[in-house]
Amino acid sequence: MASKEISFAFSIIFILLISGFVSAQLSTNFYASSCPQALQIIKSTVNAAVNNEKRMGASLLRLHFHDCFVDGCDGSILLDDTPTFLGEKTAFPNVNSVRGFDVIDTIKANVENACPQVVSCADIVAVAARDSVVALGGPYWSVPLGRRDSLTANFSQANTDLPAPQSNLTRLISAFAKKGLNANEMVALSGAHTIGQARCISYRNRIYNDTNIDSSFASTLKVNCSISSTDDNNLAPLDTVTPTNFDNYYYKNLLVEKGLLHSDQELYNGNFTDAQVNFYAHNSGKFFKDFSNAIIKMGNISPLTGTQGEIRLNCRRIN
Structure with missing residues (x-):
């Protein structure tokens, strides 16, 4: 009886494999x-x-x-x-x-x-x-x-x-949840904005219309990002303190209302995410650990494996 059950189990596994229901990990x-x-x-x-x-x-x-x-x-x-x-x-x-x-x-x-x-x-x-x-x-x-x-x-x-740079916290959480990432992981992954730059078109509305922004910070940004559309492509660092170092200054900037994007400052704006931002601002090791775990999880969103898709010879076009 046991041998029949084992044989049946292997048959089911084989059927699943050839049917494509079991993919490589x-x-x-x-x-x-x-x-x-x-x-x-x-x-x-x-x-x-x-x-x-x-x-x-x-x-x-x-x-x-x-x-x-x-x-x-x-x-x-x-x-x-x-x-x-x-x-x-x-x-x-x-x-x-x-x-x-x-x-x-x-x-x-x-x-x-x-x-x-x-x-x-x-x-x-x-x-x-x-x-x-x-x-x-x-x-x-x-x-x-x-x-x-x-x-x-x-x-x-x-x-x-x-997610758009004008997103509020609710929309951010929803966008990440749609991909299987929770609010804590969203806050950790947002720390990627400790490096890089953004175009004026992405932060113009924040520096001219938001109230939860340091006034001197906004004034400095307005020099290269006028109210008109002529400056759309002018760049500003997402982290003005250490713009080319991957560290926790992104979160430190949020504590003093110096988040460049509206979506950045939403993480520290009297919401339940404030505590996590504050913790990362004072504990870079915890941020690094949580970021690593979150990006590994993000990298596992619906990958093609096994015989799905292809291995492109040129990344810009299919074979």
């Missing part, structure tokens, strides 16, 4: 045998790019976030538009904003030279984000790997699911 040693050089190649290429331009570290981190929040971490954001294909790059949250594609291209070319058609673009984006954070003084985490690349993109979801 991500693993931190996914390329240990197939491309052992991959992680070092990505790291060295990222380090060179960040050494050349510190801002690139923030751009590569943001690229991972904007990829994962649209149909999962599948490299879809990397796809270029064609006459018959609409990608995500021209969606409002991405156009003239998301960058770093040339660095991903370089990494992909270097990895392809070592291990042809083995390492996915989606995995490259995830590892490049980690290596960028480390290069700027932030925490290290082991990146689960084994994602495959999408065959399509989702322009409409890029417009609806990526």
